[in-house]
Amino acid sequence: MIPSSQDYVPGSQDFITPKEQQYETAPEALKAGHHHLRSPAQLSPNRIKRPRNVLGNTHSTSMEYTQSSQSFERSNMDPPSTSGCGAGEEYGGPRKLVRTRQPSPPCARNVFVDGPEDSSDISKFPRRPPFVSRYRAEYREMTLLGQGNFSKVFRVCSKFDGLEYAIKRSFRVVTSEVEAKQWQQEAMAMAAAGTHPNIVRYYSSWTEQQGDGQLFYILMEKCDESLGHKQTFGERSFKEAELVDILCQVAEALQHLHARGIVHMDVKPDNIYTTKQGIYKLGDFGLATCRSLQRNVALEEGDSRYIPLEVLNDNFNALDRADMFMLGASLYELAIGTQLPTGGDKYQEIRQGKLMLMPTFTSQFQKMVKSLMAPVPAERPTPARVLASALLTKRSAARDSSKENYGALPLQPSH
Known part of the structure; x- marks a missing residue:
C-alpha cells in the first residue's frame, strides 16, 4: 500500500523521505539482541598490505614507501592510537596510501645527429623552479x-x-x-x-x-675579440698574410661542419674570433641549419651584406656554397678596409662578381676571393679545394703543426 501524503516529511529538494520505515532491514544478529554490532562500513580491516620486497627479504621494510606528502596521500584516517600496535596498525582506523608517479622531464632529439626518430616536441624544455638559477x-x-x-x-x-x-x-x-x-x-x-x-x-x-x-x-669557450671588432676599433685593413691565415682556418672549420651536415649561414667578420695563440675560431651558430634542409629545422637569413644572390631568391639547393660566398665576402671586406654595402648598385655589382681591384694584394689572392664570390654556386670552390690550392700549400706544414699543438692543449679554456 502506498502511504498517504501525511506520512511523508520534506527532505531535500530532490527527494522526500518516509517518516517510518516500511520494511524491516535490521540484520538477524541485531534482532537477537547483539546491539554492539557495528555497521559494515566500520568493519573494514585496520591494517594495510606491506609493499612486496622483490629481493626476497621478508623481514626488512621497504624504504620506497615513505610517509612524505610528496609521494603519498593518506585518507580516511582516525586519530593515532596510544595502544601499542605493530607496524601498519599504529592508527586506530584504516589508512590508504596512494603512490603518485612523477613524470620524467621531456628530452628532445638532436636534429643534427642521426638516430631513432621520435615524436618529441623540441620546443618543450625541462623547466627549473623560478627560485633556482x-x-x-x-x-x-x-x-x-x-x-x-x-x-x-x-x-x-x-x-x-x-x-x-x-x-x-x-x-x-x-x-x-x-x-x-x-x-x-x-x-x-x-x-x-x-x-x-x-x-x-x-x-x-x-x-x-x-x-x-x-x-x-x-x-x-671564451675568445678574445672578433675580426669585426678589431676592424672597427683597431686595424682598418689587414695584410695578405693574415687574411690567408683567416682563409685557411675558417675553411678548415667549414670543411668540418659540412662533413657533419651542418651549414653556418652567418659567416662574417663579427663571428670570427681570435685567441692569444693566433687561432681563428668560427662562432655564433644562431643561424646554423642542416645542409640538406630535409629535417625539422628552420632557415633564417643572416646579414644581407654577406648573403649570396641565390639565397636571397629562396634557392637553398647549395647552402654549403653559400657559406663559401660569405667567407669570400668577409675576406673582401677585411681587405678593402670598409664595410660592404647593404643595398644599391654597389650591392648588386658585388653579387654579379664585379669586385674592386686590390693593388696591395697578389693576383693569386684576388683570384681566390673572386672565385669564392662567384655568382654561380657551382663555380665556388669547396673547403677542400681551398685548402688544396696553391695559395695555401705554402703554409700546410704550419697548419699541421698547429693541429698537433692544439691536441696537446687541455680541454678546458685558459684564463
Whole structure:
C-alpha cells in the first residue's frame, strides 16, 4: 500500500523521505539482541598490505614507501592510537596510501645527429623552479662581451673550477615557441659540431624559468675579440698574410661542419674570433641549419651584406656554397678596409662578381676571393679545394703543426 501524503516529511529538494520505515532491514544478529554490532562500513580491516620486497627479504621494510606528502596521500584516517600496535596498525582506523608517479622531464632529439626518430616536441624544455638559477649559483658575471638583438654574451668565471668562459643569454624572456626552437637549434648545432680547433667550443646549455617564459643560456669557450671588432676599433685593413691565415682556418672549420651536415649561414667578420695563440675560431651558430634542409629545422637569413644572390631568391639547393660566398665576402671586406654595402648598385655589382681591384694584394689572392664570390654556386670552390690550392700549400706544414699543438692543449679554456 502506498502511504498517504501525511506520512511523508520534506527532505531535500530532490527527494522526500518516509517518516517510518516500511520494511524491516535490521540484520538477524541485531534482532537477537547483539546491539554492539557495528555497521559494515566500520568493519573494514585496520591494517594495510606491506609493499612486496622483490629481493626476497621478508623481514626488512621497504624504504620506497615513505610517509612524505610528496609521494603519498593518506585518507580516511582516525586519530593515532596510544595502544601499542605493530607496524601498519599504529592508527586506530584504516589508512590508504596512494603512490603518485612523477613524470620524467621531456628530452628532445638532436636534429643534427642521426638516430631513432621520435615524436618529441623540441620546443618543450625541462623547466627549473623560478627560485633556482644555475647561472647565478655556478658563475660569477664579470663583463659584457657583446650583445645583439636577441642575446647578450657575458665573460664569466666558474665558481667550481675558477676558469673563464663565455655565456650567451637570451636578451629577454622567451615566450614564443618559434624563438624557443631557434635557441635550441643553435645549441644542438654547436653540440653536433663537436670539438675542432677553429670552432668556438660548446660546453653546455640550459633554461631557467622566469614568469611566463624562459631564459636560455649557452656555455662556451671564451675568445678574445672578433675580426669585426678589431676592424672597427683597431686595424682598418689587414695584410695578405693574415687574411690567408683567416682563409685557411675558417675553411678548415667549414670543411668540418659540412662533413657533419651542418651549414653556418652567418659567416662574417663579427663571428670570427681570435685567441692569444693566433687561432681563428668560427662562432655564433644562431643561424646554423642542416645542409640538406630535409629535417625539422628552420632557415633564417643572416646579414644581407654577406648573403649570396641565390639565397636571397629562396634557392637553398647549395647552402654549403653559400657559406663559401660569405667567407669570400668577409675576406673582401677585411681587405678593402670598409664595410660592404647593404643595398644599391654597389650591392648588386658585388653579387654579379664585379669586385674592386686590390693593388696591395697578389693576383693569386684576388683570384681566390673572386672565385669564392662567384655568382654561380657551382663555380665556388669547396673547403677542400681551398685548402688544396696553391695559395695555401705554402703554409700546410704550419697548419699541421698547429693541429698537433692544439691536441696537446687541455680541454678546458685558459684564463
